[in-house]
Amino acid sequence: MKIKQLLSKAYRSLFLIHLPFYTNNILIIRLDNIGDYILFRNGLKQIRISDRFKNRKITLLGNKVFKDIAENFDNKEIDNFIWIDPKILNNNLKKIALICKLKLRAYHTIINPVHHRYINNDLFIKYINAKQAIGSKGHSRQPANQEKQLSESCYTELIDIPGDATFEFFRNVAFIENLTQLYNSQYKLEIALAKNKQEKINNSSKIRIVIVPGASAEFRRWSTKNILDLIINLNDEYNKKCIFYLTGSKSEIHLGEQICRNIPTHVTIENLIGKTTLLETIEIVNNSDLLISNETGTVHIAAALKTPAVCISNGNDFGRFNPYPSTLAENIITLYPIDNFYKNELYQTNVQKFHISDLDINDITVQSVFEAAKTLIEKVN
Known part of the structure; x- marks a missing residue:
């Protein structure tokens, strides 16, 4: 003492x-x-x-x-x-x-x-x-x-x-x-990184989807069972043309193992969780067609790279970190457990109410994430 x-x-x-x-x-x-x-x-x-x-x-x-x-x-x-x-x-x-x-x-x-x-x-x-x-x-x-x-x-x-x-x-x-005291439009959300043209040529017939199953807290993580079902549904929808990449930190290795343990053999998936540096993850997101992620820093990386993304959120810090304004990133769809997040007249109320959200992220259905992913994939392609 x-x-x-x-x-x-x-x-x-x-x-x-x-x-x-x-x-x-x-x-x-x-x-x-x-x-x-x-x-x-x-x-x-x-x-x-x-x-x-x-x-x-x-x-x-x-x-x-x-x-x-x-x-x-x-x-x-x-x-x-x-x-x-x-x-x-x-x-x-x-x-x-x-x-x-x-x-x-x-x-x-x-x-x-x-x-x-x-x-x-x-x-x-x-x-x-x-x-x-x-x-x-x-x-x-x-x-x-x-x-x-x-x-x-x-x-x-x-x-x-x-x-x-x-x-x-x-x-x-x-x-x-x-x-x-500089008031101009030069302040932009971007990461100056060129797309890898050779990567696109090599996988021109494939749909590259990055999935982030982790998050900073358990209440912000969509279940691995939901992620597994989503992967299978997307793979079937696009006739096995998808390549899935799992990314995350070393502390999230167990999440990747849970998903890959039950993946059917006809699904092409690469578990990179705990195996890539931050710069390598940025490169992977940059050259992908879609990111599907819990509300993590990877969503902001996707926004800065102009990579389409589906953000799965329980509404925590609504208004401050989600949803992305269309003027800033038009290809990011944020999904919530309840529909009233989408009502403009409730925006201010939700900002106050969900500064700390107790909503269950797993009330977001696999079907809703699947539909959002399809919308962005078809918009890009």
Whole structure:
């Protein structure tokens, strides 16, 4: 107990330590997940070219899960990368070491674009002691007014952005435009990756379908039994012309095994779960005809690549991360357990009601996903 108290005291005292100078450098902090970064990353160029931040060196402190994307696609906008597992911020000793490392770099400006902030992360930013700390006024996760005030006091500037009824990409656009004062249409959702023409030639008669059976939480996963039935139905519908690719992380290997264990021999399927890097997964999605996925970062990757997708969602974070606005991605169909998600007059109500959804994702029928997949396949072909 004494060690914990000493570490806690040492952590709080870090704020009192100031370097006698600042560099002209910027630290951008994104410690959330792959999908969040996909919906933000195209704004990095706006920061780079803006009068406010041009000629500054930019460092990204990021969640290591999207390291491959940032280092391969965003290295022209970011000068330096620091990668961490965000869980270290729950460990005072590791957090103190990281703060000391960042303090010694004497950043002039910290930018935290995350719209749903937590006080522990805000205090972490405060203790780095940059001259400026810019955040999104967004939505502090602090219910108590006193904690909310403490959270907001960690910043020298808070940028007001639209509420949760606005899709996350457009909230990011609003933040970047207010931050940079650049109001134009250059901020697009895209990953600059050419289609593999040889892959298309080699499989010109095939329909390539990527399926993601995993998700960050069990309540967001459509059952493997449903996925198996869907694969068989699609394969039969298109006279065995489909090639199915299962993708996901190493923690989801068991899901792929459950599906493949019961796949009929006449179905062509490749289980890639736990076998591909993030960049390889992006390449596979880029050269596929369709993605079928639970609501994961892979749906946002598909949107950025202009790959048609069926998103299976229990309605969690409705309005913020789903459904995709047609103006942003016209080939993404999102399916929900109940029909009233599709009623415009209930949109605002659903945003409030399903910020955290308790609907059963398995109430979405195999037939409804099958019909959505058919619609997109036939639209593309």
